[in-house]
Amino acid sequence: MNANSMCIACIIAKQEKQIRHFSDEAKKSEYMNQVLKLLYQYGKTESSPWLAEQVNQIYKSFWGSEEDYTLIKKKYNQLLLNREKEIEQQIHKSQDAIRECIKYVCAANYIDFSAVENVSEQTFETLLEKVSDEANEENLEEYANFRKDLEKAKKLVYFTDNCGEIVLDKVFIKCIKEVYPQLQITVIVRGENVINDATLEDAKEVGLTDIVSCIGNGNGAPGTVLKRLSKEAKQILLDADLIISKGQGNFESLFGEGLNPYYLFLCKCELFVRRFKLEQYKAVFMREERIGIDTK
Numbered sequence: 581m582n583a584n585s586m587c588i589a590c591i592i593a594k595q596e597k598q599i600r601h602f603s604d605e606a607k608k609s610e611y612m613n614q615v616l617k618l619l620y621q622y623g624k625t626e627s628s629p630w631l632a633e634q635v636n637q638i639y640k641s642f643w644g645s646e647e648d649y650t651l652i653k654k655k656y657n658q659l660l661l662n663r664e665k666e667i668e669q670q671i672h673k674s675q676d677a678i679r680e681c682i683k684y685v686c687a688a689n690y691i692d693f694s695a696v697e698n699v700s701e702q703t704f705e706t707l708l709e710k711v712s713d714e715a716n717e718e719n720l721e722e723y724a725n726f727r728k729d730l731e732k733a734k735k736l737v738y739f740t741d742n743c744g745e746i747v748l749d750k751v752f753i754k755c756i757k758e759v760y761p762q763l764q765i766t767v768i769v770r771g772e773n774v775i776n777d778a779t780l781e782d783a784k785e786v787g788l789t790d791i792v793s794c795i796g797n798g799n800g801a802p803g804t805v806l807k808r809l810s811k812e813a814k815q816i817l818l819d820a821d822l823i824i825s826k827g828q829g830n831f832e833s834l835f836g837e838g839l840n841p842y843y844l845f846l847c848k849c850e851l852f853v854r855r856f857k858l859e860q861y862k863a864v865f866m867r868e869e870r871i872g873i874d875t876k
Contacts, residue, residue, distance in 0.1 A: 581627055581831075581832055581833070581834075581835040581836045582623075582624060582625060582626065582627060583623050583624075583626060583627060583628045583631055583832075584628070584851055586850065586851045587628040587631075587832075587851065588619050588623050588631075590849070590851075591615070591619065591628070591631060591632065591635060592612075592615065592616070592619070595611075595612065595615050595635060595639070596612065598639070599611060599612075599643065602643070607642065610642075611638070611639075611642045611643075614638050614642075615635055615638060618631070618634055618635065618638065619631065622634070627803065627805060627832050627833045628803070628829070628832045628833075629801045629802050629803025629804070629805055629829045629832055629833040630801055630803075630805045630808070630833065632694075632774075632801065632802050632803075633774070633799065633800055633801035633802070633805070633808070636774070636800065649693065649743075649773070649775060649776045652693065652743070652776055653743035653744075653776050653778075653782060654743075654785070656691050656742075656743050656744030656745075656776070657743050657744055657746070657747065657782060657785055657786050659701070659744060660688065660744045660745070660746075660747035660748060660786070661747055661786060663708075663747075664747055664750075664751065667684060667708075667748065667751065668751055670711075671684065671751065671755070677755045677758075677759075678727070678730075678752075678755050678756065678759060679723055680711075681748070681751060681752040681755050682723070682752070682844065682865055683711045683863070684708070684711055684748050684751070684752070685745060685748045685749060685751075685752050685826065685844060686844055686845065686846055686863035686864075686865065687704075687707040687708050687710075687711050687846070687863070688704075688708075688742075688744060688745030688747075688748045689741060689742070689745055689826065689827055689844070689845050689846045689848075689863075690703065690704050690707050690745075690846055690848070690861060691704060691742045691743065691744040691745050691776065692741070692742050692776070692827070692828070692848055693742075693775050693776045694775045694776075694802055694829070695828055695829075695848040695849045696848050696849075707846075707861060719865060719866065722865060722866050722867065722870065723865070725867065725870075726842060726865075726867070729822055729842075729867075730756065730759075730760050730763070730822065731760070732821075733760075733763060733821050733822035734762065734763070734764060734821055735763070735764045735765075735766070735819055735820045735821055735822070736756070736763050736764070736765045736766070736820060736821075736822045736823070736824065737765075737766050737767075737768060737816060737817050737820040737822075737823045737824070738753060738765060738766070738767045738768070738823075738824045738826075739767075739768050739804055739823070739824065739825045739826055739827075739830050739834075739841075740767060740768070740769050740778045740783075740826055740827075741777060741778065741826040741827025741829065741830060741845075742776055742777055742778060742827065743776045743777070743778050743782050744776075745778075745826070746769075746778040746782055746783060746786055746788060747786045749767070749788065749826065750786055750787060750788045750791065753765060753767070753788070753791065753792055754791060757791070757792070765792050765793070766792070766793045766794075766795065766816050766820075767783065767788060767792055767793065767794040767795075768794075768795055768796075768797050768804070768813055768816070768817070769782070769783050769794060769795070769796055769797065770796065770797060770799075770800065770801075770802075771796035771797045771798040771799050771800065771810065771813075772796075772799060772800030773800065774800045774801070774802045775802055777802055777829075779796065780794060780795075780796050795810075795812060795813055795816070796810070796813070797809050797810060797813045798810025798812075798813055801829075801833065802829045803827075803829035803830050803832055803833035803834075804825070804829075804830045804833045804834050805833045806833075806834075806837055817839070822842075823839055823840070823841035823842065824841065824842050824844065825841040825842065825843050825844070826844050826845065827844075827845050828845050828846075828848060828849070828852060830843075830845075831843050831845060834868075835868060835871075839868070840867060840868045840869050841867070841868055842865070842866070842867045842868075843864060843865070843866060843867075843868065843871070844863070844864070844865050845863070845864055846861050846862065846863055846864075847859075847860060847861065847862055847863075847864060848860065848861065852864075855873050856873060
């Protein structure tokens with residue numbers, strides 16, 4: 581899906597804010613001009629995650645390494661690991677564990693240092709506490725379709741998004757494996773460090789690699805850009821008959837590419853609130869073929 585004008589404006593604003601503390605005004609001006617040149621050249625034909633990866637490369641060439649999110653990632657991974665058993669107990673007390681998992685993994689999609697300007701641990705805890713209240717708002721017809729597709733599927737690809745929430749991805753996948761043991765599941769994470777997105781290191785840290793096959797996607801885009809995937813990741817994706825895609829970045833890069841995933845994410849930024857006509861931090865759970873929105 582090509583970048584929206586709001587996405588382009590957001591990229592520009594974030595880059596200006598990111599370099600504001602540097603003192604060399606001439607260098608800052610040249611940097612912003614290089615970013616604008618890239619956006620002018622590719623903004624009409626490429627997705628926001630593709631553009632973001634290219635902007636990151638420009639940033640590194642001018643300023644060196646970006647902000648290190650290692651400690652933040654470990655913080656949120658540990659936060660969810662500490663809550664994992666408690667949340668699993670809540671899930672298994674429900675009438676339908678898979679349905680309950682969907683609500684939890686959507687709530688955990690809040691942990692996004694790209695789309696959420698100031699990630700708050702308190703806001704995240706509030707979203708988790710409200711999970712049970714979301715039951716009546718869930719699209720039950722779409723959930724029924726999802727269960728039918730799980731029943732028929734042989735190979736499932738699961739795209740993760742951010743650190744922390746990958747713990748609840750693990751819980752979700754464990755539930756799916758218990759109910760549908762015939763499924764061959766492969767999890768695809770980011771191939772390089774990008775913001776607070778989950779990588780193989782995070783998958784190992786939270787124990788996801790102990791229960792399912794995990795691979796990196798071969799690149800550092802904050803999404804799933806098909807032409808940037810490694811040969812291994814692309815082949816596994818093309819062989820799958822069911823795809824679960826977590827997060828806004830994966831939606832922006834996969835929508836319209838002919839794969840028809842089930843998307844799971846929170847509407848975190850103004851663009852997604854407008855697109856889906858939902859309040860901020862409300863969840864979307866739907867297969868692409870049934871998403872009737874204007875993505876321009």
